[in-house]
Amino acid sequence: MYKKFISGIMLASFIAGSTFTSCSKKSEPLPKKTYSDSISMNNWKYNEKDDVYYQTGIIYVSKPEDLTYHTLGIFIPGKYVEGTKNSDGTYAIKAIQKDAPYVMPIETPGYAALPAPEDYVDAVKDYTDAGLIFLYSGARGKTHGAPLGVTDFKAAIRYIRHNSEILPGNTDLVFTFGMSGGGAQSAILGASGDSELYEPYLQEIGAVMTESDAVTGSMDWCPITNLNVANEAYEWEMGRTRTDLSEFEQYLSEELALAFGSYIDSLNLKDENGNKLTLVNYTDYLTKTIEDSLNTFLSTTAFPYNPQKTQNNMHLKMLTAGMGQMGQGMNNMQPPSDKPDENKDNNRMPPPPDNKDGKKPENRPEPPEGQPNGHQPSFEEMDGIQRNKNNSTGLNLNRTFNSPEEYIAALNEKTTWVIYDKSTNTAKITSIKDFYKYMKPATKNIGAFDDLNAAQGENLLFGYGDGKGAHFDKYMTALLKDTIYYASFAEDLNKKDSAGNTVDYRMNAYNPMYYLSSYYDGYKSSTPAKFWRIRSGICQGDTAISTELMLKLALQNYGNEITDVDFATVWGLPHVEAETTGSPTQNFIAWVKECVEQL
Incomplete structure (x- = not known):
């Protein structure tokens, strides 16, 4: 019954880093309404x-x-309405099509605010040509504090549903899509449908309280989610690529990693064969995920291959980040490695006392606001997230490769960690440690999301609307008890926002896993999206692979309420709208159509 909307051929792709706002034609300021x-x-x-x-x-x-x-703005294909021109040049319209889905951009890199459109937006043509109704809502951002961004998107969805009788299309069918912080907020919208946690915030702004805000589908590129353990996952995967750490930094990195090991054991996730995943076998599952990504790359890539010319001229920046020796001293809750080290020292160093080696990280430069000569800024340049850019592995991957053998040889330039079988065009990864060393090193300081100085984008996200960052990681807070950082961490964890809620409440509201995993109290307290599509660049240094991998697993384990989970982490790509083939826009549109056909 929903197939009537499918028409036309999807056209140009939406280039990574360009926002819908930038396509909007400026008009006179909106009159008071x-x-x-x-x-x-x-x-x-x-x-x-x-x-x-x-x-x-x-x-x-x-x-x-x-x-x-x-x-908000609504953009409707002309064939869905009957329009009559008014004397002032505007139009009166009447809906004649009630099946088409709505698509909603969550264009919020770094959890940024999204200004609402003031006039026509050229980029909507790709979607309306494909028979989709484009719902473009403004929303507050990280400077206002979580969970206000997602609250606003929920309010917009509720509002159009309140007007479902007069609007064309089917307002019950809403698909969200976003990248990075936008991918995270799209995932939150997908997981938290009708959650009671949002009610006080929706009431604060006078949202419609009689309608649902659950969405049908969630498209998430590089979603930065699960922030309650994001620091820990980062150190578990990438922490051992760090070098030149002080004793305090080494201790903090290792202890955060250990906390994530315990988290893995507690989640009770199962793989596709129904096997429970624990720390014992999760590293093998992660290794297979990485290996599958490489083999998909080999089977879909035409050689000669040049990383800079892939993905429809998106601004890809292949990681050439550098690492040295791995961190030392892990016990059996260790980050991924090839074999447990039976001779390691399990006696870990305690944290330093106040005013000793609990030094603060060096200040890091803010990302540039723009570049000259028509440079199209990447998401990394726009999102206000702090990253270290001075690392280099020494691998020369920024060139043209004439064959798979030549590419694999480049990966193995320093040491052999990939074995290639030419007869089957497949590869096997023999060292997950070397994968992280050469392909996915740490690009953020320890406290990758909850910065020791509360200077990271996520700190601002969990701030209180005063332009200052606030801490939120309770595991990290406990580790800092005897350091110069503890007082500020402990104070922030006890603050309350305008609705009277602490950061724990707000973190739950902003964590998809809270609704999807039985580990959390909020399990099955919401109406999750039926359809999910998750894509990430496997080489991104922004978050651990486990972030999106555990989201995928929780969705697959959830039950019949979720119809399909389409997941891929794309080999060779960094923090971009990663796709194995095709363009992000075309692939998203095709996916929406496929989902609607299943209803």
């Missing part, structure tokens, strides 16, 4: 060239904080 619980059907504009009816400046909450964010 008042909230109405009903969308006017007599005040639409029409883009004749693209055959799209649209309306912007629609206030979607009765107590808006800022109309920059608390308005």
Whole structure:
């Protein structure tokens, strides 16, 4: 019954790093408007060239904080309505199609705020040509504090559903999509449908409280999620690529990794064959995931191959990050390695006392706001997340490779860790340690998400709207008890926001795993999306592979409420809208159509 919307051929791709806002044609400032619980059907504009009816400046909450964010735009294929031109040049429209799905961009890299559109947005044409209705909502960002960004998107979804009788298409069918912090918030929307945790925040802004905010599908590129253990996962996977650490830094990295090992054992996740994953076999599962990514790359890549010319000219930056010796002193809850070290020292160094070696990391430069000469900024340049850029493995992967053998030889330039079988065009990874050393090193300081100085983007996300970052990692707080950092960590964990909630409450609201895993109290307390598509660049230094891998596993383990989980981590790609083949936009549109056909 939902197949009527499928028409046309999907066209150009959405280039990574370019926002929908940048495509928006500037107009005069919006006139002062008042909230109405009903969308006017007599005040639409029409883009004749693209055959799209649209309306912007629609206030979607009765107590808006800022109309920059608390308005939305709707862009409708012309064939879905009957339009009558008014004397002032606007149009009155009447819906004649009630099946088409809505797609909603969560264009918030680094959890940034998303200004609402003020006029027509050229980029919507790819979606409306494919028969999709484009719902473009503004939303507050990290400077306002979590969970306000996702709260706003939920409020917008509730508002259009409140107007379902007059709008074309099927407002029950909403698919979100986003990259990085936007991928994270798309995943949160997918996992937290109708969660009670959001009710006080929705009430604060006067959202419609009688409608559902659950979405049908969630498309997530490089989602930075599971922030309650993100520091720990980062050190478990990439911490042992760090060099020149002080005793304090070494201790902190190792202890964070150990905490993640305990977390793995507690999740009760199962693989595709129903086997329970524990620390004993999870490293093997992770290794196979990495190996599968490489073999997919080999089977889908045409040689000669040049990393810089892949993915439709997206601004790919192959990692050439450098590492040295691995961290020492892990016990049997160790980060991934090829074999347990039976001779390692299990006596770990205690944290330093105040004012000794608990030194603060060096200040790191802010990412550039823009580049000259028409440079298209990458997500890494736009998202306000701090990264170290001075590492180099010495591998020369930024060149053209004429054959798979030549590419594998480049991977093995320093040491052999990949074995290639030409007869089957497949590879086997013999050292997961070397994979991290050469392909996925740490690019963030210890406390990758909860920075010791509260200077990371996620610190701002869990701040309190005053422009200052706040700490949120309770595991890290415990480790810092006898250091100069402890007081600020402990203070932040006890603060309350405007709704009277501590960071634990807010973290749960912003953690997809809270709703999807039986480890958490919020398990099955929401209405999750039926369809999921998750893609990441396997070489990104922004987060651990386990971040998206555990999200995938939790979704697969959840039950019949979730229809399909389409997951891939793409070999050779960093923090981008990673796709094995094709463009992100085309692949997303095709996926939405496939999902709707299954309903």
